[in-house]
Every structure is written in structure tokens, then in C-alpha cells.
Amino acid sequence: MTKKRYVLLILILGSLTALGPFSIDMYLPGFVAIAKYLGTTSDKMALTLTSYFIGISVGQLLYGPLLDRYGRKNPLYFGLGLYIAASIGCFFSTSLEMLIVMRFFQAIGSCAASVAAMAMVRDLFPVEENAKVFSLLILVLGASPMLAPTIGSYITAAFEWQVIFLILTIIAVLILLAVIFFLPESYQPDPSYSLKPRPIIGNFLHVLKNKQFLTYSLCGAFAFAGLFAYVSSSSIVFIDVFKVSQKSFGWIFAGLSVGFIGSSQLNSVLMKKYKSEQLVYASLIWLVFTSVIFLIGSLNGWFGIGGTITMIFGVLCGVGISYPNTAALSLAPFTKNAGSASALLGAFQMAIGALASFGIALIKSQSPLPMAAVMAVSAVVALLTLLIGKRFIKHKVEASADSGIIAH
Template identity: 75%
Template sequence: MTKQKYIILILILGSLTALGPFSIDMYLPAFTAIANYMHVSSDEVTLSLSSYFIGIGAGQLLYGPLLDRFGRKPPLYWGLGLYIAASLGCFFTTSLEVLIVLRFFQAVGSCAASVAAMTMVRDLFPVEDIAKVFSMLILVLGASPMLAPTIGSYISTHFEWQIIFLILTIIAVLILLAVIFLLPESYQPDPTYSLKPGPIIGNFLTVLKDAQFVTYAFGGAFAFAGLFAYVSASPIVFIDGFHLTKNQFGWLFAGLSVGFIGSSQLNSLLIKKYKSGQMINVSIICMVIISTVFFIGSLNHWFGLAATIALIFGVLCCVGICAPNTSALSLAPFTQNAGAASALMGAAQMAVGAGASIGISAIKIHSSLPMSVVMISSSVIALLIVFVGKRSIKHKVEASGDVVVGH
């Protein structure tokens, strides 16, 4: 593989991975504008975020088998087409109920991009390189929290909030064109792969019988819920709680994303000296400690804006270290059923993330307390899953090392 082709692959796969998060981050600053337009509360608008998480979780279970049966690109075409149609629907809707439903279908479309991207990483790169590749994808993914809220805040301040969904439609069209013309098919269709419920469930059960997958996919999902808690609660904490303007919130969101992005890139350096399992252990322990301080302080109203930002930044750094390593170790055991494994891993992340988002909306307190409650709960559960689950892994498949780029 040439260096140029390698870079193109990373950019396209990163763009596919970023489509879903971009669809979340870009409309966060518009929560108040949407609420005012539809005559509802910001808490109710949060349900459109929850439906998005549910749609991604459900959709990933659909795309896993389709990717293994029809190859990687045809299901990707269908998913991106659905995303484009649903985004246009969001642009025209005037009802919160319709927006919630359309966001669900928008998510079902976008998760084709994320599942295909993760699966193609497993197809296109050697197993010892995938932790590093995931870290590089997170660098591209990092454009979402850095650019999307800033763009969203500018649009919602100077234009109607609906323009956000028009821009998302245009982005999806450009990604679809890149997939068609620049992304190679990495897996030939398998006509013997059955799409009947029985065999599909059997493939999922085969993946779930792997102790390494269960330990790191579900441990990683609960650790990743810290990021979902931040995304879901940040408009409530900073706009409603600390009374930041939309533009201030956009820049703050972008700044905090440096913690997640920077730590993921630090991980790509640390992985040269340490194993993925070691990185996971340290990051989750640190996340538990920081979340505990955050929860106690939030409960007792100790923290102002600066301390709240610092503690959230610490949690995001821990997630940035943990996420690429849990993803790598989850997929490392699979050459067959890679699509099913990617789908289950993504579904676990989104199911837990949807639970975190719903938990945020259920705790109707305009402070950092709901965010801290979800963060400490999810990090403790992640710690228990990893430290208990790894004892049952008999033959661990490692996923660390340097990327080798051919010339």
C-alpha cells in the first residue's frame, strides 16, 4: 500500500466514522432555538438525541450481517442514501415528534458508515496495526467536536436552525461520492452467508461467546458512555446552568474536544511501548477517580465553571485513551464474522450511550450533577467488567504495534 493510498483510506474511513458524531455535535447549540421554534423545553429536545442513539444501536445490528453478505460498499450506499433522505426530512419538519422519528432514521443511515468503517479497518490493515489505525481515525473524528458545535452555534445565531440539517445533507452527499469513486471494496460478497434470523443470531452468539470480545466491547461501551454523558448534558450544563452564549458554548465544546483527540493521539505513541490491555486498565482507573471527584463536588456545589471544565477535560482524556484500545481488542480475535463483531460492538456503545442520554434527560437538574452521576456510574461498571472479564480470557489476541506503510 502506498503512502498516498494509505492517507486517502484513513481520510475516507475517518469521514465515515465522523458522520454520526457530526450529526450530533452540530445541532447541540441549536437546542434552545429548536425548543423555542417548536414550543417545547430543552429537556424534551434531548429526546431527539436519545432517539438518534437508539437508531444507531439498532441499525448496527442490521448492517453487520448485510456487510458480510453483500460486501462492504452496497450496504454503505443504502445507508448513506437513507441518511440523506432523513436529513432533508429534518430540514422541513415543524414537529418535535416528527423530528424525533426522523433522527432515528437518520441514525440508522449513519451507522452504516460507522460499522462499515470499523469493519474495513479490520479488512484493510493487519491485526497488529489496528489500535494505531483507530487512533488515527479518532484524529479525523476529532474534527467533529472541534468544528461541528462552532458551525452549529454560528448557524443557529445568524440563520434558522433548519440550515444545520441542510449542511449535513450536503456533507453526506460528498462522502457518498468519495465512497463510490475512491474507496475500494475490501470484502467480496458471500452468497453462502444466510440472512435468515436463525443463522444471523447464530453468528452474533458466536461473537458473544468470545470472552475477549465481551470483556472489551462492553467494558469499552460503559467507558465510552462518559463521552455520551458529556455530549447530552453539555448544553444544559453550560448554556442553561452557566449561562454561556451559543458561540461561547461552541468554542468551549471545541476546546474540550482537545482532551479526547489529544489523548487518542498520545495513545498512538504509548502503544509502541505498552500493550492495549495496560492502557485500558490505567485509563479506566483514572476515569473512576476523576468521576468520583466530579460527582462529590457537583453534589455539594463546590465547582465553578473552571473546575467543571477541568474535570470534564480529564474524563474525556481517559475516554480518548481507552476507546481505541477497547475497540482494537474487541475486534482482534475475528477474521470471520468481523462485520457481526463490529456491529455488536457499536450496538453496545450506542445502547449504553442511549441509556446515558435518557438518564441525563430524566434528571431534570440544570447543573453538572446529572452528567457526573452518569460518568461515575458508567466508569465504575466499566472497571468491574474489564477486571472481572479478563480473567476468563484464555487466549488473548493482542492488538498493538506500529503501522507499517509500504512505498
């Protein structure tokens, strides 16, 4: 594979991965304007976000079997087409109920992009390069929280809120064209793969029975929950607790994103010397250390805004290194069922991430304490999952410089 071809594949797969998050971040600044236009409140507008998350959760499991049955590109065409149609529906929405429904279908469509991208990494690249490729995808994905809210705020200020969904439609059309003309079909359709409920459930159970998948997908999802805890409570911590302006909050949010993105790129360098398994172990120990210090400091009022930013930055760095390696190790054992494995991997992340967000709401405290507590608990559970799960992995699949995969 030429370097030019390699970069092009990374950009396309990264764009597919970022489509869903970009669709969330970009319209958040328009909440007030949309609520006013639809004759509702900002609180009720949150239902459009809820319906999007429900759509993501459902869609993750929907596309896994389809990707294994029909190949990667045909379900991807369907998903992107659905996303485009739903985005146009959002553009023409005249009621809150219509926007809620359109956002649900927009999420279902975006899931095809993210699940297919994960599976195609496993298809197109040698196993020993998977973690490196996931790190590069994070570089593209990380642009979302840095760019999308800013773009959305400028669009809302200069135009009607509907233009946000027009821009999202155009982005999806460009991605679809790139998929059609530049992304190869990486997995041939398998007519023997049944789409009846019992065989589908059987395939998911087959994936879940793989101890390596179960261990690394769960510990990775719990580690990734630290990012969900940050996103769901960052505005409360910085705007309500530390009283920063919305503009300053945007800069803080962008700056902290650098920790997540930068560490994921550092992971590519570290992989030249260390195995993914070693990096997962080290990153989880780091996560436990930083998040527990953050929790103790929050309980005792040690940290001001500078200390809080530093501790969050440390946690995000740990997540940035653990995520690409746990994802690669989760998918490494699979060739035939990579689509189903990718779907379950995404479903675990969303379910545990939603649980983390719910945990934030349960802790009633106008301080960084809820964020720190959820980060600490999820980090400890992630490390325990790894330590316990590794004992049951009898046939570990890892990278090999010569053959790509070895099992022992």
C-alpha cells in the first residue's frame, strides 16, 4: 500500500468515525435558537439529544450482522443514505416531535459509518497495525469537539439554525462520494450468514464467548467512560462552578481535547517499542492514579480551576492511550465476525458511557466531585476487569512482526 493510499484510507475511515460525534457537537450551540423557533424550551430540546443516543445504541447492534452478511459497503451506502435523508428531515422540521424522530434516524444512519469503519480497520490493515490506525482515526475524530461547537456557534449567529443540518447533509454527501469512489470493499458478502434472529444472537454470543474480546472490550469501555464523564459534566464544572464565560469554556474544551488527541498519537510512537497489551496495562494504572488523586482532591477542595484542568488532562491522556489498544486487542481474534464484534464493541462503549453520564446526575454536588468520582470508579473497574479477565484468556491473539497474527 502506497503512503498516499494509506493516508486517503485513514482520512475516509476517520471521517466515517467522526460523523456521529460531529452531528452531536455541531448543533449544541443552536439549542436556544432551535427551541425558540419550535416554540419549546431548551430543557425539552435535550430530548433530541436523548433520541440521538438511543438511535446510536440501537444502530450499533443493527449493522453488525448486516456488515457480515452483505459486505461492508452496501450497508454503509444504506446508512449514509438514511443519514442524508434524516438530515434533510431535520432541516425541514417544524415541531419538536418531528426533530426528535429525525434525530433518531440520523443516529441510526451514522452508526453504519462508525461500525463499518471499525470493521474495515480490521479488514484492510495487518493486525499489528490496528492500534496505530485507531490512533490515527482518533486524530480525525478529535477534531469534532475542537471544531464542531465553534462552527455551530458561528453558523447559528450568522444564519438560521437549519443551515447546521444543511452543512451536515453536505458533509455526508461528500463522505458518501469518497466511499463510492475511493474506499475498497474489504469483505466479500457471505450468503451463508443468516439474518434470522436466532443465528444473529448466536453470532453475538460467539463473539461474547471469546474471553479476549470480552476482557479488552469491557476494560476499554470502562476506561472510555472517563471521557463520557468529562463531556457530560464539563459545562457544569467550568461554567457553573468556576464561572468561566462560554467563550473561555470553548477554549478550555479545545485545549483539553489536545490531551486526548495528543496521547493517541504518542501511542503510535510507543507501539514501536511496546506491545498493545503492555500499553493497556500501563495506561489503566495511570488512569487509576490520576483519577483517584482527582477524587481525593475534589473531596478535600484541593483544586482550583488550574488543578482541575490538569487532572482532567491527565485522565484524558490515559484514555487516549488505552482506547486504540483495547479496540485493537478486542477485534484481533476475528475475521469472519468482525462486523458483529465491532458492533458489540461500540454498544459496550455507549452503554457504559451512558451509565457514566447517569452516575454524574446521581451525585448532587456543585463541584468537580461527580466528574472525579465517576472517573475514579470507572478507571478502577477497568483495571480490575483487565486483571481478572486476563486469567481466563487461554488463546491470546496478538501482533506478530512476521505473520501478522499469532495465537498461543
